[in-house]
Amino acid sequence: MSNRLFSSLMCCALVMGLASPGMVWAQAAPASAGLPDFTGIVQKNAPAVVQVEAKYTARRPKGARGMPPMQGMDPGQAEIFRRFFGMPMMPSPEDQARTSLGSGFIISSDGYIITNNHVVDGADTVTVRLQDRRTLTAKVIGTDSTYDIALLKVTGSGSLPAVIIGNSQSLKPGQWVLAIGSPFGFDYTVTQGIVSAVGRNLGSQDQPATSFIQTDVPINRGNSGGPLFNLQGQVVGVNSQIYSSSGGYQGVAFSIPIDLAMNVVDQLKTKGYVTRGQLGVEIKPVDDDVVKALKLDRAQGAIVVTVSPGSAAQKAGLQPGDVIRAYNGRTIDQGADLPPLVSMTKPGTTVPIQILRDGKDKTLDVTIGTMPRDKNAMADIGTSAPSKGADALGLTVQGVDPSTRSQLGLQPGEGVAISNVAGQVAAQAGLQPGDVILMVNQKKVGSVDAFRVATADVKAGDTVLLLVRRGDTSNFIALTVPDDNKEG
Structure with a gap:
């Protein structure tokens, strides 16, 4: 095995040994003058x-x-x-x-x-x-x-x-x-x-x-x-x-x-979910090679590699090779500075972006687009279905937001989104937050109330047939409610 030391970013939960009975603890030094209390x-x-x-x-x-x-x-x-x-x-x-x-x-x-x-x-x-x-x-x-x-x-x-x-x-x-x-x-x-x-x-x-x-x-x-x-x-x-x-x-x-x-x-x-701004460009840092090729005075900014068709960037006139030096008044020192600033911008907001093109400074006004929402994100903002039948299925649902509806090509009043999967039967069937339920036992459901009505009579031992949409695929999934609502 290589002895090379792996340096890794990680969140803190490593299983480590706690203090042993014989461990000696150092005495705290007296507080020094001028240090905060x-x-x-x-x-x-x-x-x-x-x-x-x-x-x-x-x-x-x-x-x-x-x-x-x-x-x-x-x-x-x-x-x-x-x-x-x-x-x-x-x-x-x-x-x-x-x-x-x-x-x-x-x-x-x-x-x-x-x-x-x-x-x-x-x-x-x-x-x-x-x-x-x-x-x-x-x-x-x-x-x-x-x-x-x-x-x-x-x-x-x-x-x-x-x-x-x-x-x-x-x-x-x-x-x-x-x-x-x-x-x-x-x-x-x-x-x-x-x-x-x-x-x-x-x-x-x-x-x-x-x-x-x-x-x-x-x-x-x-x-x-x-x-x-x-x-x-x-x-x-x-x-x-x-x-x-x-x-x-x-x-x-x-x-x-x-x-x-x-x-x-x-x-x-x-609103039950988080929206983030999207510019629609692929960028890379301005390194020494870029500085030499473009005859820049220093390595500062983010250079545009590609521009997505139909994106906010394309509509504003950004082009591959542009060097983004400032975003909405904030200097872009390195490429990694740009994504957080764009993400925190409310979609629909118009912001000035300062670029360098052909050796000349230029400012473009860009109306920021919306980043596709994380399908794994979930939220319950009071639109869930807490009926007994829905509880038996182990599912919580909410209305389909306009962004998801557009992505999936759904019509208004079509489907409800799964916000939480609490039941083991539903989880074992592969249902996930973000899935959209279109039908319950061949009855269309287009609202939380409709889902509540369709599942109101579900009881232990019943099998419910759901038509579920995920991405571009729809599939029928059958869920059998455990006896006494106990999952084994």
Whole structure:
């Protein structure tokens, strides 16, 4: 086996040994004059931080996020390099029951909670534990895998303590920041450090549209989804990932900016899904070869490689070879700076893009398009079908949004979208969030109410025939409801 050290971006959930009885702990040094005192921030905000526990009783859906094994690794090594936060506490096959732990924080007194999508992705049940040791069942209101944000909701608990939301755009390298979370299950652990960099794009395939806050705050398994505070006690980020060659914290941690997270939350609450802007270009960094060929003064910007037909870029006149130097007033220092800025732009917004073409500066006004929505994203915004028959099938549905309807070529009033698959029979049949149900027992369903009526009389032992559309393919799928509504 090669001794070459693999350096890998991973989310924090590595199974590691805890402290042994004989371990010697170093004594904390006295506080030095001039260093910040974090006690007030912790006392005020710790009650609004929760430990998130996600339980899986069936095989994880195909759409679940995860880190694939690296080539050349044996199964034992591949297990070590799985996604970090939210990983099972003990290694087990994917189809066995398991539990994962993460962190989260309450953003409103009525029980809305933010955590990472990968903490709860595909979970059958989610519970949160408060500082006063109350354990509450949480409902997953919505998720977005692209930004790795999940919105939870707890009810029946009275008014809850909530954090104060800050402004991540004001962060600067060198500022003190503080994390509260549950690394390795040690709840309400406090760690501190400084902002190492802002606007850090990791170039990952999972999150190409996120500009992270980089810190040296110690982050480990179980911190995922927890809050990052500034010295004013305001949340400025959601702790998400580390960069490590060993699987443990090595001084480099990444948090999702709270401005981005709250944008996701607002969209999940209001329309049930997240839209992102799309320019419609393929780009590459401006490297030394490009600098020489185009006789540029320095390596700055993103050079356009291709322009998609019919895209916002083509309509605005962007061409291959154009060097994008600024987007909506923001300088593009490197290619990775552009995707997050475009993604965060509301579709339909017209923005100025400064380009260099044939050695001359030029500004184009571009009306940003809409990025195709992630079919694995789900949300429940009060349009679900909670009828007894639908519960027996183990399905939750919602109306088909206009974007999905257009992509699938559906007519208005045609079909309902699956937002959650809770039943094992439905999961084993291959149904997934994003699938569209067109018919129930040969009766067309074009609304949540129609689906509710069509499934109202479904009971244990019944077999229901569904016509399901996925992408360009439609297929009949039969579901038999388990006796006594118990799945084995």
